Amino acid sequence: MQLLPNLFRTEFRKIVAVLCKLFGLSNMQVAEDIVSDTFLLAAETWGMKGVPDNPTAWLYTVAKNKTRDYLRRHTLFTNKISGDIKYSSDASEEMQLDLSPENITDSQLQMIFAICHPSIPATAQIGLALRILCGLGIDEIADAFLSNKQTINKRLFRAKEKLREQQIEMVLPAEEELPTRIDNVVTTLYLLFNEGYYSASQNTSLRKDLCLEAMRLTYLLIENPRTNSPALNALLSLFCFHASRFDARQNEAGEIILYEEQDKSKWDDELIFRGEYFLNKAATGNTISKYHLEAAIAYWHTLKQPNPEKWENILQLYNQLLQIEYSPIIALNRTYALAKANGFKAAIKEAEKLDLKESHLYHTLLGELYKDIDHNKSLNHLQLALKKAKTDTDKSLIQKKISQL
Amino acid sequence: MTQFMMIFRSTPLANVQLSPEQIQASIQTWTEWIGNLAAQGNFVSTNRIGFEGKTVKPNNIITEGPYAEVKEVVGGYMLVKANSLDEAVELAQGCPILKIGGHVEVRNIMALN
Numbered sequence: 001m002q003l004l005p006n007l008f009r010t011e012f013r014k015i016v017a018v019l020c021k022l023f024g025l026s027n028m029q030v031a032e033d034i035v036s037d038t039f040l041l042a043a044e045t046w047g048m049k050g051v052p053d054n055p056t057a058w059l060y061t062v063a064k065n066k067t068r069d070y071l072r073r074h075t076l077f078t079n080k081i082s083g084d085i086k087y088s089s090d091a092s093e094e095m096q097l098d099l100s101p102e103n104i105t106d107s108q109l110q111m112i113f114a115i116c117h118p119s120i121p122a123t124a125q126i127g128l129a130l131r132i133l134c135g136l137g138i139d140e141i142a143d144a145f146l147s148n149k150q151t152i153n154k155r156l157f158r159a160k161e162k163l164r165e166q167q168i169e170m171v172l173p174a175e176e177e178l179p180t181r182i183d184n185v186v187t188t189l190y191l192l193f194n195e196g197y198y199s200a201s202q203n204t205s206l207r208k209d210l211c212l213e214a215m216r217l218t219y220l221l222i223e224n225p226r227t228n229s230p231a232l233n234a235l236l237s238l239f240c241f242h243a244s245r246f247d248a249r250q251n252e253a254g255e256i257i258l259y260e261e262q263d264k265s266k267w268d269d270e271l272i273f274r275g276e277y278f279l280n281k282a283a284t285g286n287t288i289s290k291y292h293l294e295a296a297i298a299y300w301h302t303l304k305q306p307n308p309e310k311w312e313n314i315l316q317l318y319n320q321l322l323q324i325e326y327s328p329i330i331a332l333n334r335t336y337a338l339a340k341a342n343g344f345k346a347a348i349k350e351a352e353k354l355d356l357k358e359s360h361l362y363h364t365l366l367g368e369l370y371k372d373i374d375h376n377k378s379l380n381h382l383q384l385a386l387k388k389a390k391t392d393t394d395k396s397l398i399q400k401k402i403s404q405l
Numbered sequence: 406m407t408q409f410m411m412i413f414r415s416t417p418l419a420n421v422q423l424s425p426e427q428i429q430a431s432i433q434t435w436t437e438w439i440g441n442l443a444a445q446g447n448f449v450s451t452n453r454i455g456f457e458g459k460t461v462k463p464n465n466i467i468t469e470g471p472y473a474e475v476k477e478v479v480g481g482y483m484l485v486k487a488n489s490l491d492e493a494v495e496l497a498q499g500c501p502i503l504k505i506g507g508h509v510e511v512r513n514i515m516a517l518n
Contacts, residue, residue, distance in 0.1 A: 312433075315437070316433070320436070322440055323450075338437075350441055
């Protein structure tokens with residue numbers, strides 16, 4: 001039965017967000033427990049009596065009842081939070097959990113800002129986002145991080161402690177704070193997508209889910225006029241362009257197919273089209289974020305026909321990107337663009353100035369650049385790359401290059 | 406690594422109008438050179454300086470233009486990170502201004518405290 005897991009993925013996060021709004025973030029575990037109990041009851045009841053006509057409504061009703069029962073049983077708790085939720089312990093009998101679409105959306109938006117709070121460490125943010133914003137199971141999160149359930153549980157526990165310590169509230173940030181807080185959210189969404197796109201996990205459908213979740217959350221923020229921003233549109237554009245190559249970048253054995261060798265007919269035109277749409281939407285305001293530049297680079301990579309301006313444009317964009325943010329990967333990608341735009345010899349000269357001799361990617365690049373210029377040097381670099389590579393995927397890619405030499 | 410400032414100076418050529426293609430080519434050589442430095446992790450920040458300006462002197466004397474008395478003007482600057490002045494000088498060797506008769510002054514940055 002695929003229905004219940006699907007409902008869990010879409011409804012768990014909604015009810016948890018609304019409950020956290022009601023109970024306060026320090027009681028996140030209570031909210032999670034109530035929703036988990038609700039799904040447990042669904043599994044038992046539906047198995048025996050069959051699936052109700054409106055499964056979502058059934059879940060909401062049960063969640064409401066369980067919430068009311070919980071409040072009734074925990075009078076102490078109710079007294080403590082009654083000030084916050086403005087219900088006396090008597091009135092909690094009539095308390096209604098507001099699961100209207102508006103309140104669900106509002107609560108989820110607020111939850112995004114709470115989890116992406118700058119005082120929460122980045123890895124904890126990603127873990128919490130996967131659990132609370134995306135409704136992933138602990139085992140799925142462990143799989144995505146190539147870790148085990150115990151470690152993930154500990155990490156989530158510490159992250160929730162942090163939310164409590166920092167007394168983070170579920171509210172949209174004030175107007176003057178909003179731009180920097182959106183920057184924080186954008187960074188987390190970017191990491192979330194990359195976790196899926198570049199994860200070493202073998203679980204391809206899970207990795208795809210992570211990317212789609214990052215896209216869904218980004219779109220949620222774009223849809224709200226208060227939180228919409230050019231950088232978010234650039235980010236979603238970047239995601240769409242990357243996601244358009246999902247089916248082309250891996251073979252049936254789960255091995256990565258390099259961009260140059262991909263079957264272009266497998267690129268998703270619909271996603272490319274949407275990427276262009278959001279890139280146009282991003283072209284307002286007067287700041288060019290790194291996401292604008294990355295989206296523009298990704299745009300040039302979606303062109304299926306050879307274009308004489310392609311690599312020159314990509315090179316210029318990388319030159320700008322490096323001025324905003326240096327990273328070894330950007331430096332290496334920029335050097336490859338330099339080779340494509342100005343010739344391999346010019347690129348070798350610049351590549352050899354880079355202080356990245358410990359990176360397998362550096363030697364893979366030089367192996368590639370020397371390929372038609374100096375066979376021995378090319379082989380030397382690829383062998384060095386093989387020595388420095390850590391994952392099996394990387395090793396097999398390099399091995400393939402050596403055998404093709 | 407510590408910071409150094411490169412100051413780009415050149416003598417403006419009178420009555421020279423660059424075509425859009427020439428301007429584009431010039432921008433391209435600059436961004437490519439800056440990209441080279443940034444790829445090596447030496448780049449901090451840069452700015453071009455425009456030709457509009459006034460000079461403020463004591464006794465409320467203000468003269469038009471940044472270059473009333475000097476032939477050379479500062480066209481821009483760049484902050485870089487390097488291990489030594491010599492290394493920063495080495496980085497300046499590829500600067501496009503050297504090809505149009507200008508020069509680069511490389512100076513160390515001193516902390517204020």
